[in-house]
Amino acid sequence: MGERKRETAVVVSQEEIADGIFSMRIRTDAAENAAPGQFISMYTNDPSKLLPRPISICEIEKENRVLRVVYRVTGEKTGTELFSRMKEGDTLPIIAPLGNGFPLDRAEGKTAFLIGGGIGVPPILELAKQLHCKKQIVAGYRDSQTFLRREFEQNGELYISTEDGSVGTKGNVLDAIRENNLRADIIYACGPTPMLRAIKKYAGEEKVECYLSLEERMACGIGACLACVCRTMEKDSHSNVNNKRICKDGPVFLSTEVEI
Amino acid sequence: MGERKRETAVVVSQEEIADGIFSMRIRTDAAENAAPGQFISMYTNDPSKLLPRPISICEIEKENRVLRVVYRVTGEKTGTELFSRMKEGDTLPIIAPLGNGFPLDRAEGKTAFLIGGGIGVPPILELAKQLHCKKQIVAGYRDSQTFLRREFEQNGELYISTEDGSVGTKGNVLDAIRENNLRADIIYACGPTPMLRAIKKYAGEEKVECYLSLEERMACGIGACLACVCRTMEKDSHSNVNNKRICKDGPVFLSTEVEI
Amino acid sequence: MNKMNQNPCLEVNIAGVTWKNPVTVASGTFASGAEYTDFVDLNRLGAVTTKGVASIPWAGNPTPRVAETHSGMMNAVGLQNPGIDLFCKRDIPFLRQFDTKIVVNVCGKSEEDYCETVERLAGEDVDMLEINISCPNVKEGGIAFGQNPKAAEEITRAVKRYAKQPVIMKLSPNVTDIGEMARAVEAGGADAVSLINTITGMKIDINRRKFLLANRTGGLSGPAIHPVAVRMVYEAARAVKLPIIGMGGIFSAEDAIEMILAGATAVSVGTANFHNPSVTMEIVDGIEAYMRKYGFGTVGEMVGIVE
């Protein structure tokens, strides 16, 4: 008890892979037992910023003890901007891995949709690498800056949607699914709430098992502070109300458990 | 009006010259018109630390546009500790030069004491370099770590006092003056208040013109906030009370003007 | 300054209850401890102060419930809690496994609420009660009691009637005169006071022109407000004879010692747990190191000695 600690990770590489989208690889023992869909509480070195930034894991390199995160810089003077300025050899405090990832076993022998939208695209990559069923990856972007595209193409059938229509289907990920007449027996998705809401509805209509990775502002990241709750259909056994903790009970939930 | 700005200085070199005593050289246009006894408002890059640290100028290299400061790290997590971690090429915001330095002209043709104690020793160096009268430098240290000693020896007669007696006279700077039967027609001094108090008394008894460089916690550093005042014998024409602003009216004062 | 060699004793006595050291956690930042067991040996804490519990389950406020501020944060969780029944069944037995005191924080929306929960706890194996009359994030989260001396005195007297354990009244900093509030709960029969709860703040997203917190306002905590907490602990200590549990922006042993020198007998660590989940143990060690350095034999020798 009390043997786990906030640890110090070392930046191995940092690269801007699209406008304002950065890919950072960090060395940490946490790589040992990380799973797709889990996240990292990343702390800045700015003493005026106290809270961790929850960033989902994009890739796991167990052998190198490396975790990769792909994140968007959300503005000037933000924590993500500070992360983006870090260089090889710099260190940052982290707590990882946190949360429950995507249930891989549920996909066995099935055809799966792996859906990512915007900055929800990155966690889909490690999922694609570890899922061994028939994979239809659907990635939704704003425009032609289709970051991680090559990596996805190496890990399944890739379908792309872009808001401006510059690549793939013009519209959102569901438009891409319809345009290509795709079907699946199970869905894994991560992205903005409106997209997840649409996918939850789609999964309900199609009666498909569906797992959604949710986001919310967090404080502790370990399930204590009750900041990052989501509404649940049934009363939750832990909270004893219709709330679950995204950081601890999630971030991945069965679409039928949660109200979004 | 409004053309002066907080500027960005670049660290040229950083060196620990005694335990916890650092020498940093920074490139800045402020070197152009800096004078001995003036100070620099140095800002950290830590957003949680808002106020500048007033650090006295140790050396001025006009030709290189470089100012040298020698400062003590006052503790963990302090601004001075952050300064001490800076490396060549790092930048920091500064406002300089600030305050009024030592009146050099008053020493013409006279024999002068240049007295520094502890972290008040550094500003005496540039003073020694620019004074061209007979100079008797008296430097008081805690122990054998007599930083800047070599530079002083090149710029006048050097007398040293140490609290532990490991070098020079055992005791304080006045003990060194008495032990060596030194006399002077004018005194310039910088150091801890107890030392300055003793020198003020000595100057009064010896009827010697005496200039003291005072220290106090500052906020603005430019004379507006009235944080760093010292008591004056006469009512001050600006404040209209018996207070002068150390940052703006000083830091160097005629010993007979101030109560310390 | 004269006992450099002895081993300092960190024990403190709060209203008759002996803690092994003066460090507990601020209610709401630590749940009932289970989530922290990976990071903290609960046996090393003087006490665990639980998340506020009410007579029935509360769902709390909509999200977002937190926002970061300069050297601080705001929260508007709204006292979500599972209700006293599940709490007694699950959380108390869990905490009893550890060698630490249990301080149960009680919240309510009416005098009846508070009393019902306090009465229910009278039969439970817990060491102290902390009555939250200062939550700024729930309309009837007690703040009505916490900003009015008369009401504070009355609610104190009411809960004392039902309480079997010593009662700590948790005070709000959102008042004109913290000393008056401390005197009020002392008059009502409180056994101790804890302060400060959070300071009400607000943050606006200027690009959306909307409140950052769903609740509009939230409670500001963290190092940003530590100087306000130290001042109020100092004022409260001079206003009453009751032992004081000081909290507000304690991130280090130095911050904790400042509170003790100002007049606190014990301290609560809150927001810092989010920054470093193991910080409480480091603070216990740091206080001991300080006592060694300056030769303090007991924590009591340090309480309120600033001059």
Place this chain on the structure above:
Amino acid sequence: MNKMNQNPCLEVNIAGVTWKNPVTVASGTFASGAEYTDFVDLNRLGAVTTKGVASIPWAGNPTPRVAETHSGMMNAVGLQNPGIDLFCKRDIPFLRQFDTKIVVNVCGKSEEDYCETVERLAGEDVDMLEINISCPNVKEGGIAFGQNPKAAEEITRAVKRYAKQPVIMKLSPNVTDIGEMARAVEAGGADAVSLINTITGMKIDINRRKFLLANRTGGLSGPAIHPVAVRMVYEAARAVKLPIIGMGGIFSAEDAIEMILAGATAVSVGTANFHNPSVTMEIVDGIEAYMRKYGFGTVGEMVGIVE
């Protein structure tokens, strides 16, 4: 959102006085402006608010008068000032050289003090008066008036009897209900309110076990307390019809805009001047850029529109 192309007008009208933009400085951080002329073109400020002036010279508190805190600072200068006579002879003519409004901050230890100074200023060429009834650092620095609604209403009524210029009452945040204080000065006839003054804090040097400030307590300011200031400006704006000058931890245009969206017609920049003496001009530029970006034609369109 529909005037993307027009030039935004930064003018604001406060109690009948038109400022060229909504930015002034917080009393006590800017003296009477002379020390800042190297760093700021005073013609670019909506107004200069002077350091508090009393009927006679005040020497202020002993040093240390300031201490740094996390994302903030504390001061206990104690209203050192040269007295109204020298102020009128020197500072007013100095400021009149510039195309900016002059707001004279008035402090006192009694109703007579305030009224004497206000009466003296009635004949002077200044634009507005700000009455400081909220200085936490002087026993009779007005805080007695600033924490009691009745007293605040009476002092307001008293100074209004002598004032020839519009009167801004500067409120203390060290109260239970800022709305009540705002209503009190409105009832007393105030023409505007400014808030927040500093929050009383304390810092202790744990190695010397002494107060860091000679005055023991000081006023906390800076980004640390900005969320508290925004909340109080929001509450005051909903409590009274008076124009509000918002202040408290404004370090950037974003912070200033937050205040305006919360209900302030103008803003005062204080502690930020110590961090960057040119910051006021940057804030004016930043507000204009924001108005352009979102198509606001006037500052008035932004006041209090947060939802």
